[in-house]
Amino acid sequence: MRIDLHAHSNVSDGTEPPAQLIDAAKLAGLDVVAITDHDSTGGWLEASERARLLGIALVPGMEISCRTAAGVTVHLLSYLHDPEHPGLLEEISKSRDARLSRAERMVDRLSEDYPLNWDDVSQHVAPGATVGRPHIADALVAAGVVADRSEAFTSILTTRSKYWVSHYAPDPVLAVSLVRAAGGVPVFAHPVASSRGRIVGEQTFEEMIEAGLAGVEIEHRDNPEEGKLFLRELARRNGLIVTGSSDYHGTGKPNRLGENLTSPEALLEIEAQASGTAVVR
Template identity: 50%
Template sequence: MQRFAGPSDLHLHSVHSDGTESAAEVMASAHRYGLRTVALTDHDTTSGWAEAAEATASLGMTFIPGMELSAKYEWRSVHVLAYLIDPDDAALRAMTDRIRSSRLDRARTMADRISRDYDLDWDDIVAQTSDGATVGRPHIADALVARGHVHDRTEAFASILSPAGDYYVALYAPDPVTAVRLVTGAGGVAIIAHPAGRAGLLPMTLMERMLEAGLGGFELAHRENLEPGVRTLRRLCVERDLIVTGSSDYHGSGKPNLPGENTTADDMVARLISRATGSAPVYA
């Protein structure tokens, strides 16, 4: 029997990665926007789950444990939403530990490079993080804003932190097929986040390999997706009977995205829950 209620937003971030609100505050924000089932999907960490679950229980909401696992294909980032995984799965934990370590090393190197030309030091960047969060480019962006070098995160990413710039350092991440295998191996359901953005669709041969590895579906309702790519992926989802999600990708004040601006249909949430074996939703 279905024990959750919509509307459902399955992609939100807290200060445990690159959001600006605590996990409890993210859940409260979602509730204010009328959401009743939500997932916390911080990058490469499950450290906000307990706080989020406690908050949703007090608000009468359903919590879907999640994570956004970093992956990379050639030059581009691929984000794999990992729902209802076993957070103690050894292989997945080893990978997220490696990614977070790389993220920290990368941030230090970028900070060193930037400090040669701008008044910015490592303490400025750490001051923009919360306890337990891995320092990343969004925190460098926030430090640049605080120092008055840019107006906001968007300007920082378009200029000083741009991949085309002299300060940029690449992040280690597994290939998408490996990422999907890790998620499914941990009992979770893998969904590709915002798969139809400006970078274009991944090659169909790669998507076929991800499907063979257990890919569950695609996040088709997202503000970064472009309609031509969405049409192609929607046909694929119908042909292969895949899960289709819609989400806000809320980051607090870090992005203009608002909770519930895109949502996931109840039947798709139910399919996601029934498919997972790694962990369970937390019902109110």
């Protein structure tokens, strides 16, 4: 069974509508795929309808953008939570509002040096989508400033750029607690992806585990091999679920569906721990 538990549609920063994401998963030979858009469950219904039609199982999920007190970014995957849980909804709404405000301020700064305005960016944002830097990157590509998203992120949109603006994000320990309260299963996404920026220390892992962290995403292209060894030992010592995923974004990233996979046993454990919603079959 081929299971990929991390994929994005254009409800956040993927390039394909939810139904097309399911089409791509079927074409890639997946039996199970998770839709995990940033801070949004807006693609669940469309993806579910297409998944039932194509006979592929769908794991409804979400990727929550978090930040520690020390300023380190953490991405938390939430699987099978109740999308209407008030505590989690309130926190996600704060993050979405902050993302929008941050994007507008970044565009204001960029417009001083590049032929870019908010209307240019809006053209790359699907209705109701969570706005993020990838949409700004797409507008920069369309304007001929950069060749692709990757170039935009390594130059103009890097956190070290003068155009960078921070935004509100919940502490990862709080996010883990809220996911559990919503009946979901929290899994730390690409936890040792040092190429993306600073990574958390062992104390943060311990605090997240104490709060209810269920698993760690180990097989991911951005986790270095030495980091994977650390994560495997951490998972063994703490009885954590181990997952593997593509982190697919359509044409927005080179990641391909199914390039890393999760075991059927891990998915069964995720289902066993969940009480918010169910896998769509």
